[in-house]
Amino acid sequence: MWVGVALIVLGLDFGGIPYAYARYAAICTQSAHLCNDSGLLTPEGFRMLQEFGLSRGFYAAYVGVGIQTVVTLVFFVIAAVIFARRSDDGMALFTSFTLLIFGGAAVAGTMYYLAEAHPAFWFPVNLLNYIGQVCFGAFFYLFPDGRFVPRWTRWLAAASLLLFIPEVFFPASPVTTVTGPLFWGFLATLIFAQVYRYRITSSRSQRQQTKWVVFGVATALVGFMAVILLVVSVPALREAGPFGMMLFQTLVYAFILLIPLSIGVAILCSRLYDIDVLINRTLVYGALTAALVGLYFGAIVLLQRLFVALTDERSTLAVVVSTLVIAAWFYPLRRRVQGFVDHRFYRKKYDAAKTLEAFSAKLRDEPDLRALNTELVDVVAKTMQPVHASVWLRTDHNEEGKRSGKSR
Secondary structure: OHHHHHHHHHHHHHHHHHHHHHHHHOEOOOOHHHHHHHOOEOHHHHHHHHHOOOOHHHHHHHHHHHHHHHHHHHHHHHHHHHHHHHOOOHHHHHHHHHHHHHHHHHOOOOHHHHHHHOHHHHHHHHHHHHHHHHHHHHHHHHOOOOOOOOOOHHHHHHHHHHHHHHHHHOOOOOOHHHHHHHHHHHHHHHHHHHHHHHHHOOOHHHHHHHHHHHHHHHHHHHHHHHHHHHHHHOHHHHOOOHHHHHHHHHHHHHHHOHHHHHHHHHHHOHHHOOHHHHHHHHHHHHHHHHHHHHHHHHHHHHHHHHHHHHHOOOOOHHHHHHHHHHHHHHHHHHHHHHHHHHHHHOHHHHHHHHHHHHHHHHHHHOOOHHHHHHHHHHHHHHHHOOOOEEEEEOOOOOOOOEEEEEEO
16 A cells, blocks of 8 residues: 555656646746746746856756655655554554655645646645645654544544645635634644643653654744745845745755654654754754844944944944954853753753762862762762662772762
8 A cells, every 4th residue: 555655646746747847947927926926937037047057947957846856755765764664563654654645745746737737637636635734733643652642632633634625625715714723723732732742641762752753843844934034034035036946945845854854763763863962952053043143133233333323334344343243252152052051951961060060179179088989979869860879999909899888
């Protein structure tokens, strides 16, 4: 069954490649607004490509075919690996089907252009899209052990069967104005289900798997929203024509790929990688980047206004000074952000580090060996929390040693 579905999805996407290429290689004759919203080439955009020595075929191959095909293949490869290695596990098998259909029919793929050219394919293409979206939602109700937790979420999964019908099969229907807000409520229930499962019923290994999936999906959503916000707030990107569209597509689909990659790691090899370290680094450097960007542009604006007030003209010195200020602030700000993240999200590790620092200071000043032995056992008990901790001191090379401290 899996092989059959894979052949159908890949076959439809392969059949849509020529039509996708033809659509994006053509010159759009509608209004510039409609053409830009669809990512199609306008006469002005075509001239911009020619100025850089690029052809319409390159644009069509990149935007219309290349990126979407790469995304589909990544979803397919991860689904195939999960199927080959964990097909005896029901949840892994369901995940494999979900990634296969969602990646090839719902979030990416070129089969829609085939349906536009040949209406006979309209229903199977939209049916695959519908199945992919429903299964992807159900995945978050079931992951990681394949059970509905809480049990009443099974009724929400059943309700999602109705939620996606207007959006997929009747996109122009007035009903979609109602399903829009319901969709955000549906997303809220998915988050609640994962948080509830993580805190109440998940084992330690299942929590690691949940961290991988939530990290990948959350990063993808935040990155996607950041790209949208960047395009909306920076007019130059909207006016960049085909180059802006290529950059937009690349960033959006790059973030989307984090979803199958994180799911694949969670199911196949979550124990091989410490997700906490990755989350920590992402929080630190994500917050650091946002803070530095805000400081940089804020400093430029303030300094430019100052120069205008003093000299009645702008100066490039504002950019130079802002750059030097950001360079000087990088390491102090990174330490502050790291301390905040450790203190807020990794309290146990933060307390352990503080305990070790205090012990190191006492180690330099404490002359009493017995007191140090007792302190050492206390530090080990607080930071590592073992069942049993002891200290042995060798008084002579010919003796086995002597126990001087013990803690349970």
